Amino acid sequence: MTDTANSDGVTIDWARLKQEAVLATTRAYAPYSHFSVGAAGLAEDGRLVTGSNVENASYGLTLCAECSLISDLVRTGGGRLVAVAVVSGSGEPCTPCGRCRQLLFEHGGPECLVDGDGHVRTVDELLPGCFGPGRMEVDR
16 A cells, blocks of 8 residues: 555555554454454654554453554543554454444544555544534533
């Protein structure tokens, strides 16, 4: 995949994001499914953040790689995500689940770019009609 620019003109090095996501899969904790997932994201200030899945014997408590990525974003100073790549342990792209799409919307907004299936899409395309912080203001 070639470098692209987002709507603000920020260049995204997709090869580097994918490489970092693959590296993150090596730090996954997946003793039950044996399906390691890694995610790498570019923050608006140029920081690279990563995450990997962390399974739990109580499956509902499992954390996806994107959850870990958001934790890394917040832990290292917050801000907004510009682009995210998600891959399996074999390096193949993985589409974020619904829960993770919501997390990416919260921390990247509708224009955040996501490569989760080999095609770059905005979060808005992945999660149309999503529930966001703006809705919280409407109901106050």
